[in-house]
Amino acid sequence: MRNSEVAALEHKFTRIDAIDILDNIVKIEGYASLFGRCDSGGDIVQSGAYRASLAALKAKGRSVKMLWQHDPAQPIGVWDAVYEDARGLYVKGRILPELQRGREAMALIEAGAIDGLSIGYRTVKARKDAKGHRLLTELELWEVSLVTFPMLPDARLSPEAKTDLLHEIAAALRAARAALAADP
Secondary structure, three states: OOHHHHHHOEEEEEEOOEEEEEOOEEEEEEEEEEOOOEOOOOEEEOOOOOHHHHHHHHHOOOOOEEEEOOEEEEEEEEEEEEEEOOOEEEEEEEEOOOOHHHHHHHHHHHHOOOOEEEEEEEEEEEEEOOOOOEEEEEEEEEEEEEEOOOOEOOOOOOHHHHHHHHHHHHHHHHHHHHHHHHOO
16 A cells, blocks of 8 residues: 555444354454444445445455454454445454454453444545535445444444344254264
């Protein structure tokens, strides 16, 4: 990244919505951005704002990076899924325990000290509304970071996703019980 690109990079914050800890790997998921909601900076991301950026990354075989506190020198995991839905920009990924910062992030998440997500992006298209809010209509998404202070704290995992996670855990427990019962 050139210095001029770093200076143009903007950040938006939200909360981590679900945490799944299996085999010393922390899987996280949530909405890194919610459409139509005014953040504490006065910006409102519009539906479809990430579409072109995500398509361009996919065409180049690249991905959105997972960073610690927006520091490009501190990647801490990978986003396995990043996509827009009707609600916002959904992310699902895993923190890498092989990294020192990854282990630190896992401990902080498990303790409840870190629960925020934040987007790093460049504004491509925006306009002001009658109230002076900036309506972001096209963004070039660079990264989604784990952060201390989310800027959009009302972003949450949908109840359906939490239900799916509970079903997965229940299925794993049933399979383990069946395996133990079958062991002579």
